[in-house]
Amino acid sequence: MRRRIPSLLLLKQPFSTITHIQLSFLLPLQTHHSFFRSFKSQSLPPPELVQPFCDLSDVVSSKQNLQPSPWFTQILNLLDNSPTMESNLDSFCRQFLVTLSPSFVAHTLRSINNHHTALRFFTWASNQHNYSHSLDCYVSLINLLLLSPTTTTTTAALNVFAELQRNRLPLTPPAANSLIKSFGNAGLVNELLLVWRGMNEQSIQPSLFTYNSLLNGLVGSSLIESAERVFDAMKEGRTKPDVVTYNTLIKGYCKVGKTRKAIDMVREMEVINLEPDVVSYMTVMQACYAEGDVDFCLSLYHEMEDKGLEVPSHCYSLVICGLCKMGKVLEGYALFENMIRNGCKGNKAVYTALIDCYGKTGNSDGALRLFERMKMDGIEPDEVTYGAIVNGLCKSGRVEEALGYFHFCIENAVVVNAVFYSSLIDGLGKAGRVDEAQKVFDEMAEQGCPPDSYCYNALIDGLCKCGRIDDALGLFKRMEHDGCEQTVYTFTILISELFRVHKNEEALKMWDLMIDKGITPNVACFRALSIGLCLSGKVARACKVLDELAPMGVVLETAYEDMIGALCKAGRVKEACKLADGIVDRGREIPGKIRTVMIHSLRKAGNADLAIKLMHSKIGIGYERMRSVKKRVKFQTLVDS
Numbered sequence: 001m002r003r004r005i006p007s008l009l010l011l012k013q014p015f016s017t018i019t020h021i022q023l024s025f026l027l028p029l030q031t032h033h034s035f036f037r038s039f040k041s042q043s044l045p046p047p048e049l050v051q052p053f054c055d056l057s058d059v060v061s062s063k064q065n066l067q068p069s070p071w072f073t074q075i076l077n078l079l080d081n082s083p084t085m086e087s088n089l090d091s092f093c094r095q096f097l098v099t100l101s102p103s104f105v106a107h108t109l110r111s112i113n114n115h116h117t118a119l120r121f122f123t124w125a126s127n128q129h130n131y132s133h134s135l136d137c138y139v140s141l142i143n144l145l146l147l148s149p150t151t152t153t154t155t156a157a158l159n160v161f162a163e164l165q166r167n168r169l170p171l172t173p174p175a176a177n178s179l180i181k182s183f184g185n186a187g188l189v190n191e192l193l194l195v196w197r198g199m200n201e202q203s204i205q206p207s208l209f210t211y212n213s214l215l216n217g218l219v220g221s222s223l224i225e226s227a228e229r230v231f232d233a234m235k236e237g238r239t240k241p242d243v244v245t246y247n248t249l250i251k252g253y254c255k256v257g258k259t260r261k262a263i264d265m266v267r268e269m270e271v272i273n274l275e276p277d278v279v280s281y282m283t284v285m286q287a288c289y290a291e292g293d294v295d296f297c298l299s300l301y302h303e304m305e306d307k308g309l310e311v312p313s314h315c316y317s318l319v320i321c322g323l324c325k326m327g328k329v330l331e332g333y334a335l336f337e338n339m340i341r342n343g344c345k346g347n348k349a350v351y352t353a354l355i356d357c358y359g360k361t362g363n364s365d366g367a368l369r370l371f372e373r374m375k376m377d378g379i380e381p382d383e384v385t386y387g388a389i390v391n392g393l394c395k396s397g398r399v400e401e402a403l404g405y406f407h408f409c410i411e412n413a414v415v416v417n418a419v420f421y422s423s424l425i426d427g428l429g430k431a432g433r434v435d436e437a438q439k440v441f442d443e444m445a446e447q448g449c450p451p452d453s454y455c456y457n458a459l460i461d462g463l464c465k466c467g468r469i470d471d472a473l474g475l476f477k478r479m480e481h482d483g484c485e486q487t488v489y490t491f492t493i494l495i496s497e498l499f500r501v502h503k504n505e506e507a508l509k510m511w512d513l514m515i516d517k518g519i520t521p522n523v524a525c526f527r528a529l530s531i532g533l534c535l536s537g538k539v540a541r542a543c544k545v546l547d548e549l550a551p552m553g554v555v556l557e558t559a560y561e562d563m564i565g566a567l568c569k570a571g572r573v574k575e576a577c578k579l580a581d582g583i584v585d586r587g588r589e590i591p592g593k594i595r596t597v598m599i600h601s602l603r604k605a606g607n608a609d610l611a612i613k614l615m616h617s618k619i620g621i622g623y624e625r626m627r628s629v630k631k632r633v634k635f636q637t638l639v640d641s
Contacts, residue, residue, distance in 0.1 A: 047099040047129075052107035071098065075108060081117040086124045093128075100125060102134035109140040115153050118144050122160075138164040139175045142182055149186040157182075161191055171198050177210050184217020192217045212244050219252035227252050243269070247279045254287035262287060278309055285318055294322030301335075313344040320350050324357035329366075332357060346377060352385045359392015367392045383409070387420040394427020402427055416447065422454035429462020437462050453479075453487050460490065464497035472497065486517070492525040499532025507532055511545075521549065526556050531566040539563070539579050560589060561597045568601035573610060576601065577635035584620070584632070591632065595620035598635065614638055 050071045078088050093099060100108075105125045112118045122141050126133055138160055145157035161179075176199050183192035196214060199206060206214075211234055218227040231249055234241050246269050253262035262284050269276045281304050288296045301319050304311050316339040323332035332354055336346065351374040358367035371389055374381060381389075386409050393402040406424055409416050421444050428437035441459050444451050456479045463472040476494060479486055491514040498507035511529055514521065521529075526546070533542040546559055560583050567576035580598055584591045595614065602611035614620070619638055623630045 045097065047093065047097045049101050050098050050104055051101050052104045069104070072104070072108065075100070075104075076111060079108070079112060079117050079121055081114060081120070085117075085120060089121075089124055099128050099131065102132070102137055106134060106136035106140045109137060109144060112144065115145050115156070119156060133167075135164070135169045135172060135175050138169070139178050143178060146182040146186040146188075154186060154188070157186070158188070158191070165194075171195070171202055171204060173204050173207070173210075176204055177207065177213065180210060180217065181213040184213050184220060187217070187221050189217060189221045189223065206239065208239050208242060208245075211239055212242075212248060215245060215248045215252075219248055219255065222252070222256055224252045224256055224258070241274075243274060243277055243280070246274065247277070247283065250280060250283050254283055259284065259287045259291060259293075275307075278304070278312060278315075281309070282312065282315055285315060289318045289322050292322075292325075294319070294326055297322055311342065311344070313339070313347065316344055317347060317350050321353040324353040327357065327361060329354065329357040329361055329363070346374070346379070348374075348379050348382065348385070351379060352381075352388055355385060356388035356391070359388055359395060362396055364392045364396040364398060383415045383417050383420060386414060387417065387423060390420060390427075391423035394423055394430070397427075397431065399427050399431045399433065410447075416449065418444070418449055418452045418455060421449065421451070422458050425455055425462070426458035429458060429465065432466060434459075434462045434466050434468065450482075451484065453485050453490065456484055457487065457489050457493065461493050464493055467501075469497055469501055469503075486519070488514070488519050488522050488525050491519065492522075492528050495525065495532065496528035499528070499536070502536075504532065504536050504538075520552070520554060523556050523558060523562075526559055527562045530559060530563045534563050534567050534572075534575070534579075535570055537575075539567075539575055543579075543582065560594070561601075564594075564597055565601040565604065568598075568605040568607065571605070573602070573607065574636075574639045577638055580620070580635040591620045594635075610638060 050069060052069055052072055054067045054069050074092070075089070078092060079085065082088075105122070109118055109122065112121065118141055122133070122137065125131065125137075141160050142157050142164075145153040145160065149157075176195055179195045180192055183189075183195065192214065196206075199210075211230065215227050215230055218224075218230065227249060231241060231245065234245065246265055250262045250265045253259065253265065266276050266280055266284060269280065281300050285297050285300050288294075288300070297319050301311065301315060304315070316335065320332045320335050320339070323329075323335065336350060336354060339350075340346065351370060355367045355370050355374075358364070358370065367389060371381065371385070374385070386405055390402045390405050393399070393405070402424060406416070406420075408414075409420070421440065425437045425440055428434070428440065437459055441451060441455060444455065456475065460472045460475050460479075463469070463475065472494065476486070476490065479490070491510055495507045495510050498504070498510060507529070511521075514525070526549070529545065530542040533539065533545075542563060546556065549556065560579070564576050564579060567573070567579065576598065580594050583589050583594055598620070599611050599614055602608070602614065614635075617638075618624070618633045619635055620633065622633045624633055625631075
């Protein structure tokens with residue numbers, strides 16, 4: 001007797017799981033084969049077009065009637081960028097008789113993070129039966145590709161945009177805004193302007209967001225004049241600029257070095273009762289800091305405080321570091337304390353700047369106190385901080401303590417850079433411990449830190465101060481052999497020392513070598529040469545060298561003052577007077593200025609009597625009549641009378 005299967009049990013099983021054997025129990029034996037053949041021959045129903053969300057408005061009453069489609073998670077799981085990703089998608093859609101709608105594809109593209117996967121899925125979706133990408137699909141893919149633009153993703157985005165243009169899909173305001181923002185952030189100005197032109201052709205009214213995105217793209221590509229025209233159009237049109245608009249243009253002005261215009265924009269905001277925010281002030285402050293205008297940075301900081309704006313820690317850092325660069329350590333420290341009182345924690349850059357400034361001004365104790373406070377605040381010092389400590393200790397003559405910090409860094413794997421080494425070498429050299437300095441210099445290469453010009457210059461200076469000019473010259477040659485750049489400071493040290501040991505011709509050869517190498521002399525270098533020549537009785541030669549510098553574009557305003565001062569200090573007043581007369585006769589300086597220089601030089605040299613005599617006389621600026629001719633009273637009469 002044939003066993004019967006309960007019909008209820010069969011109804012509970014999915015139709016696809018009913019086997020051929022189970023069907024045979026339901027049908028008479030003679031009709032089984034004919035029925036199954038007819039079942040297999042029937043055509044499948046058309047695939048279901050699935051959407052990314054299910055509309056449950058008829059089922060539940062809720063503010064959000066759209067629920068994610070169960071298909072979405074399953075499709076997303078298949079997008080694994082594997083070699084079989086496309087075939088897996090095909091199999092899934094065939095098995096469940098589904099096809100993805102353009103809105104489903106667009107929503108999926110917005111949920112993918114990998115641009116390779118997104119491109120493959122975009123291409124696969126376009127090959128579905130009777131399918132065409134919507135505008136949202138193109139926009140979603142372009143946004144993803146330009147999220148972190150590289151050469152590869154930018155090229156792919158341009159290809160997708162070109163396909164979008166070929167398909168001539170009409171723009172919508174959200175799509176246009178999204179494209180303008182993405183193209184603007186990526187610096188693709190041509191594409192940005194194409195979308196903007198398309199909006200005008202299709203009479204799409206740009207919103208404030210559209211204008212701001214357009215301005216951001218133009219400013220990002222430094223097209224400031226175009227950005228100004230857009231800004232002016234906004235002021236004349238219905239859509240008025242807001243704070244973001246002004247901040248974008250302020251950023252553009254600062255980017256191209258037009259800081260004054262950026263400041264004017266901030267003031268314009270105040271005139272139209274549009275209050276500048278923290279971004280407005282910080283953008284201008286950063287530009288002023290880069291230009292070295294710390295005083296204006298400080299005034300902007302006070303303005304932010306007066307307006308009750310919350311001053312960010314980066315603002316404090318800019319002003320404090322700027323004050324420290326100017327050597328105003330007390331003002332910097334006062335602002336630092338104000339920063340702490342206002343709830344901003346000091347960072348590594350601020351502490352290091354203050355420590356460095358304290359050290360450079362000779363207050364190594366203050367630097368060490370800040371160093372300990374920094375560690376108590378849980379901020380770990382780095383090699384720059386330790387370098388500032390060592391530099392400050394060396395400048396204060398506390399070389400042993402500096403060596404202690406140096407050994408601590410070596411033992412605790414703190415990276416010791418060339419600046420650190422140059423400070424230590426300089427400190428040891430100034431303390432007369434040149435052999436130790438040379439040892440540290442030689443150890444640098446062994447530690448994987450090749451010496452730079454600062455290290456060479458520090459050791460050369462130390463050798464010169466100890467009277468070891470031959471060793472210094474040998475190191476100078478080694479410097480060239482090792483491919484280290486010889487700087488104007490290198491030549492200044494050697495020229496000054498060669499004159500000091502009366503090797504005048506070698507000093508002049510060193511000067512000529514510097515000029516031949518194309519190194520432009522500075523004030524300190526010419527001072528070393530001119531003083532050396534003047535003290536060796538070659539004043540005319542010094543003047544000749546100064547004349548030769550003019551065609552090179554080198555104008556040394558204090559050169560004559562230095563030469564007159566050096567001669568007066570050496571007691572060679574007669575030569576100083578002769579030089580002063582020569583300067584005035586050749587029209588180099590006005591007589592009154594040279595007279596003032598002579599008075600100051602004589603006073604500093606301790607020759608107060610001559611200084612007073614010059615001050616009460618007509619020498620330099622007065623005239624005496626020689627028959628019918630008026631002649632200026634020359635400085636030479638100061639020593640002749």
